[in-house]
Amino acid sequence: MENLIRYVPLLLNGVLVTVALALISLLFATLFGALGAAGRISRRPLASGAVLLYTTLVRxxxxxxxxxxxxFGGQRLLNNLASFLGLGPVSLSPFWAGVVAxxxxxxxxxxxxxRGAYxxxxxxxxxxxxxxxxxxFALHWNVTIPQLIRFALPGYANVWQVLVKSTAVVSVIGLEDLVGIANEAGKTAREPFIFYMAVLAVYLFITWISTTLFEAMERRYAVPLAHAR
Known part of the structure; x- marks a missing residue:
């Protein structure tokens, strides 16, 4: 336990990296999801087919x-592009590789x-x-979007919960997130169990906070519609 206390500042930095990774990834995932849903419900077969291929392959x-x-592929692609443009070597950070993936x-x-909510x-x-x-815009802002948010929130919350846990995978490419720092600290202190239990507690806390916030949002968007009836 003494070793865990000694590593608390480093672990807190890891928590900040993990949360930042999750939030930025969610932001871009939401953008991809919105564009993808627009493509799926469009009447253009090419757009709908391309999005269907994307969702099928990725899942x-x-x-x-x-x-x-x-x-690794992005690293090579960036360097090939930089070489073509006459630039020096380019490095893709583990953080942004994790965000993109x-x-x-x-x-x-x-x-x-x-798409299902719409x-x-x-x-x-x-x-x-x-x-x-x-x-x-007036139609979407006043009618479509409020109901879309209401119907999408439960699924959106589930995706967020799974996305947060997926951030742990990025530690394998050298990101100094919570899992990466806890892994190294556990090896150094020869107490991996204690450090992984600390990681477990942090992820459970993030999950609890997230659940509380999303439940409040669901209530917020459910009340006006219930009154409208």
Whole structure:
């Protein structure tokens, strides 16, 4: 336990890296998911087919394999591009490789989450809003998006919980996140069990905080719609 206390400052830095990795990955995954859902529900066969191929392939590839492909393949691609442009060697950091890989993976899951939420919205409400003169951005802002958020929140929360746990995989490419630091500290102190138990407690705490926040958001978006009835 004394060794664990001694490494607390380093572990806290690892927690910050893990949380930053998760939040930035979620941001880009949300963007990928929104674009993917727009492509899936569009009437353009090419766009819909391309997104379907993306979601099918990504959901069938293990996270670790895709992470390694992005890190080592991306490193080579960047250096080939830099060489072509007459620039020096370029280094892809483990952090941003992790962001790209995780965002790309969970963007596929969020694509289906957003698509399912959109299809849950009663079409009659959209037609009623159009009959009242709402079009374009006003229609989406006042009718579509509030209901989309409501229907998507449970699935979005589940994707976030899994995404947070997936950040642990990035330690294999040298990222000094919570898992990476705990692994090295456990080896140095020869007390890996204590350090991994600390990691477990931190992830459980993040999960608890996340669940509490998402439940509050679900209540927030459910109340106005319930009153509207």
């Amino acid at each position: 069938g590839i293990p996270d670790l394999v895709l992470l390694l492909l992005v890190y 995780i965002a790309f993976i969970y963007g596929a899951y969020l694509t289906e989450t957003f 299809q849950t919205i009663p079409h009659g409400q959209v037609e009623a809003a159009q009959a009242l003169g709402l079009r374009g």
